[in-house]
Amino acid sequence: xxxxxxxxxxxxxxxxxxxxxxxxxxxxxxxxxxxxxxxxxxxxxxxxxxxxxxxxxxxxxxxxxxxxxxxxxxxxxxxxxxxxxxxxxxxxxxxxxxxxxxxxxxxxxxxxxxxxxxxxxxxxxxxxxxxxxxxxxxxxxxxxxxxxxxxxxxxxxxxxxxxxxxxxxxxxxxxxxxxxxxxxxxxxxxxxxxxxxxxxxxxxxxxxxxxxxxxxxxxxxxxxxxxxxxxxxxxxxxxxxxxxxxxxxxxxxxxxxxxxxxxxxxxxxx
Amino acid sequence: xxxxxxxxxxxxxxxxxxxxxxxxxxxxxxxxxxxxxxxxxxxxxxxxxxxxxxxxxxxxxxxxxxxxxxxxxxxxxxxxxxxxxxxxxxxxxxxxxxxxxxxxxxxxxxxxxxxxxxxxxxxxxxxxxxxxxxxxxxxxxxxxxxxxxxxxxxxxxxxxxxxxxxxxxxxxxxxxxxxxxxxxxxxxxxxxxxxxxxxxxxxxxxxxxxxxxxxxxxxxxxxxxxxxxxxxxxxxxxxxxxxxxxxxxxxxxxxxxxxxxxxxxxxxxx
DNA sequence: CGATGGATTGAACTGGTTCAAGTGGAGTGG
DNA sequence: CCACTCCACTTGAACCAGTTCAATCCATCG
Numbered sequence: 001x002x003x004x005x006x007x008x009x010x011x012x013x014x015x016x017x018x019x020x021x022x023x024x025x026x027x028x029x030x031x032x033x034x035x036x037x038x039x040x041x042x043x044x045x046x047x048x049x050x051x052x053x054x055x056x057x058x059x060x061x062x063x064x065x066x067x068x069x070x071x072x073x074x075x076x077x078x079x080x081x082x083x084x085x086x087x088x089x090x091x092x093x094x095x096x097x098x099x100x101x102x103x104x105x106x107x108x109x110x111x112x113x114x115x116x117x118x119x120x121x122x123x124x125x126x127x128x129x130x131x132x133x134x135x136x137x138x139x140x141x142x143x144x145x146x147x148x149x150x151x152x153x154x155x156x157x158x159x160x161x162x163x164x165x166x167x168x169x170x171x172x173x174x175x176x177x178x179x180x181x182x183x184x185x186x187x188x189x190x191x192x193x194x195x196x197x198x199x200x201x202x203x204x205x206x207x208x209x210x211x212x213x214x215x216x217x218x219x220x221x222x223x224x225x226x227x228x229x230x231x232x233x234x235x236x237x238x239x240x241x242x243x244x245x246x247x248x249x250x251x252x253x254x255x256x257x258x259x260x261x262x263x264x265x266x267x268x269x270x
Numbered sequence: 271x272x273x274x275x276x277x278x279x280x281x282x283x284x285x286x287x288x289x290x291x292x293x294x295x296x297x298x299x300x301x302x303x304x305x306x307x308x309x310x311x312x313x314x315x316x317x318x319x320x321x322x323x324x325x326x327x328x329x330x331x332x333x334x335x336x337x338x339x340x341x342x343x344x345x346x347x348x349x350x351x352x353x354x355x356x357x358x359x360x361x362x363x364x365x366x367x368x369x370x371x372x373x374x375x376x377x378x379x380x381x382x383x384x385x386x387x388x389x390x391x392x393x394x395x396x397x398x399x400x401x402x403x404x405x406x407x408x409x410x411x412x413x414x415x416x417x418x419x420x421x422x423x424x425x426x427x428x429x430x431x432x433x434x435x436x437x438x439x440x441x442x443x444x445x446x447x448x449x450x451x452x453x454x455x456x457x458x459x460x461x462x463x464x465x466x467x468x469x470x471x472x473x474x475x476x477x478x479x480x481x482x483x484x485x486x487x488x489x490x491x492x493x494x495x496x497x498x499x500x501x502x503x504x505x506x507x508x509x510x511x512x513x514x515x516x517x518x519x520x521x522x523x524x525x526x527x528x529x530x531x532x533x534x535x536x537x538x539x540x
Numbered sequence: 541c542g543a544t545g546g547a548t549t550g551a552a553c554t555g556g557t558t559c560a561a562g563t564g565g566a567g568t569g570g
Numbered sequence: 571c572c573a574c575t576c577c578a579c580t581t582g583a584a585c586c587a588g589t590t591c592a593a594t595c596c597a598t599c600g
Contacts, residue, residue, distance in 0.1 A: 104451045106539045112451040127441045132448075156429075166436050169443060171397045176446040178402075181374045181382040183453035184498030188556065220579060228454030233556055235580050251565090252579060269376045458588065490547060503588055505548050521597090522547060541600105548595070557587090563580070570573085 055094070058164040067158065070150040075142055082135040082143065083124065089131045091145045094122040098141030099217040102133050103225065113226040114176075116218060119206055124148070125169065138218050183228045186269065191227040192237040193267035196247070200257060212257040220252070325364070328434040337428065340420040345412055352405040352413065353394065359401045361415045364392040368411030369487040372403050373495065383496040384446075386488060389476055394418070395439065408488050453498045456539065461497040462507045463537035466517070470527060482527040490522070 056064055073096065076082055082093060082100065100117040114133060117123055123135060146154075155162030182194055200214045209215060216223075220231045227234070241247045246263055248256040257263055326334055343366065346352055352363060352370065370387040384403060387393060393405060416424075425432030452464055470484045479485060486493075490501045497504070511517045516533055518526040527533055 102447075104447060106451070106455060108539055110455040110539065112454040114447045114450050125440055126444055127437055128444065132444055159426075159429075162436075166432075166439070167397055169436070169439055170395055173439060173443050173446065174396055174398065174402055176443065176450065177372075177374060177384045179450060180384050180446065180453060181376070183450060184382040184495075185376060185380040225454075230557060231579075232558080232581085236556090239580075269378055269380065500589060501547075502549085502590080506588090509548075544597105544599085546595105546597090548593105550593080551591090553588105553590070554586100555589090556585105558585070559583090561580105561582080563578105565578090566576090568573100568575080570571105 055161060055164060058160040059158055063158055063161075067154055067161070070154065071144050071146045073142065073144050075140065076137040078137050078139050080137050082137060082141075083131050085132060085134045086130050089124060089126060089129055090148060092122060092124045092148050092151050093135065094144040094146070095119055096142035096144055099138040100135055100141055101138050101218065101222060101226075102135050104133050111225045112228065113222060114179075116202075116222075116226065118202060122165075122168075125165070138222065188227075188229055188233050188237050189240065190267055190269050191229065192223075192234065192241065193263045195223065195227060196255060196257060197260070197263060197267055200260075210256070212260065214255045214257060216253045216255060325431060325434060328430040329428055333428055337424055337431070340424065341414050341416045343412065343414050345410065346407040348407050348409050350407050352407060352411075353401050355402060355404045356400050359394060359396060359399055360418060362392060362394045362418050362421050363405065364414040364416070365389055366412035366414055369408040370405055370411055371408050371488065371492055371496075372405050374403055381495045382498065383492060384449075386472075386492075386496065388472060392435075392438075395435070408492065458497075458499055458503050458507050459510065460537055460539050461499065462493075462504065462511065463533045465493065465497060466525060466527060467530070467533060467537055470530075480526070482530065484525045484527060486523045486525060 055067075059067055071094075083089075083091070085104065095117055097119045100121075100123070101113050102115045102117065102123060103111050103113045105111050115123075116138070117135075123133075124131065126132060155165065182191055186194065196214060199216060200212070203209075203214060207215065218226075220234045224231045224234045238247070238249070241263075242249060246257070246259050246266075248258055250256070325337075329337055341364075353359075353361070355374065365387055367389045370391075370393070371383050372385045372387065372393060373381050373383045375381050386408070387405075393403075394401065396402060425435065452461055456464065466484060469486060470482070473479075473484060477485065488496075490504045494501045494504045508517070508519065511533075512519060516527070516529050516536075518528055520526070
């Protein structure tokens with residue numbers, strides 16, 4: 001695969017499941033220790049530590065060293081734009097830490113967030129030569145960027161890597177179908193329950209927190225635009241779940257899921 | 271790529287753009303002549319004519335002959351199930367002619383159709399070992415089926431083929447994002463206009479019909495479940511577009527788009 | 541010709557939106 | 571350290587797009 005190629009662009013997002021390694025703040029340190037999916041070479045090597053994250057386990061150490069050379073790392077502050085719709089799609093991005101939102105807009109400002117991405121996820125893998133989405137930092141983020149032409153060559157050079165990314169793209173496609181069911185057919189309450197459980201699942205792999213605690217990084221507006229609702233509805237549904245005794249809040253962003261079973265049932269409309 | 275592999279399952283749908291070749295009814299004959307993307311070996315060879323369709327241009331004639339051996343062709347009548355959610359995911363399916371719907375359900379019967387597939391499209395490409403969707407024949411369909419284990423090996427044997435399928439998967443992922451924007455943020459009218467234009471686009475490649483004619487193969491209920499609306503709303507929106515003079519109907523399934531420009535504007539909320 | 545099932549139409553209803561006001565916590569500056 | 575501002579969030583009340591329920595139409599088929 002990838003021996004010859006015309007389309008070298010990118011668009012796609014996938015959960016890669018390997019949190020940042022060389023991040024120095026304590027949360028991320030703990031986060032790294034939590035996952036079992038760290039540097040597969042058992043050496044905390046340079047490649048794994050800084051360049052490509054989740055992709056590293058598809059490569060051996062020497063391959064990794066070469067592969068790392070084509071990327072650059074940098075930061076974006078919360079609310080900054082990483083790339084915009086219709087901009088030339090030059091790069092594949094891999095998130096090393098923080099939260100990113102991927103969105104699309106209608107001309108009158110209506111916005112749909114198609115996904116939230118976390119440490120280990122990548123995006124920018126499309127077949128078009130322009131991004132057809134906007135990516136923005138929700139929190140401060142560490143990013144790793146690969147020129148799309150070069151990474152397409154890497155997929156050819158390292159078939160395991162290409163195969164890994166293909167796997168992740170298919171997994172991502174699966175989850176967009178779940179999201180379509182949510183957007184098209186679930187009620188506001190079902191949507192919010194599904195969201196909270198999905199966040200617990202995703203963030204649970206990256207952060208060490210109490211069993212049923214979820215630290216939601218994004219605003220109510222973001223949640224609304226992700227679930228196809230308004231801020232007001234999100235707020236009311238939080239209140240409703242609280243009154244039912246299913247969740248406890250601490251500020252607007254820390255949620256304790258008091259009854260996972262009941263929330264799961266609500267999430268699928270049982 | 272695809273030199274070694276653990277996950278060999280499938281889930282995904284992609285537009286491949288090559289209509290059936292050896293189909294004998296006149297519509298399909300014309301359809302075939304319409305596309306320029308036919309047998310790339312200029313021989314109307316056995317492989318291209320019956321087994322794999324859209325994938326054939328990624329292979330030379332000998333490769334194609336081998337590749338064809340792993341598939342079997344068969345038919346399904348309208349309304350029959352091709353594969354079901356939670357059933358063991360043994361096959362990748364390629365549609366040779368007809369229309370298929372891919373859907374997901376909630377336990378109380380609410381249904382979301384995540385996509386309609388036509389000649390040249392494939393599905394069943396997931397990372398899970400069970401399908402997480404149901405595929406049903408909307409019209410009578412000719413299908414070509416590949417055991418997933420064997421086709422994964424084919425991707426390794428013929429890198430061009432694997433790369434082609436990867437491309438198609440990414441394209442499919444792109445279009446699911448457009449659909450999420452539609453489901454989450456568009457009004458009923460915008461949804462129907464978007465749908466009609468998308469159908470014109472897709473079917474226009476497969477059928478020879480008058481410039482602005484669209485022959486919609488699916489029922490109002492299917493359209494509703496695809497757009498996240500009810501049958502009644504679909505019906506009312508058809509009437510509304512007709513009264514505005516933007517479309518003309520002939521029976522419930524033949525639509526003439528009288529003003530593509532206006533419909534396009536309505537589709538994106540301008 | 542009556543039966544069956546999809547499509548349309550009408551009328552009442554409602555979940556979620558819209559608009560508007562109020563609350564609370566973090567940051568700023570006097 | 572307090573007052574002031576800002577902005578995200580919450581709450582309330584009126585509204586409405588789309589749903590629900592019910593009746594009817596209409597094409598096909600035995």
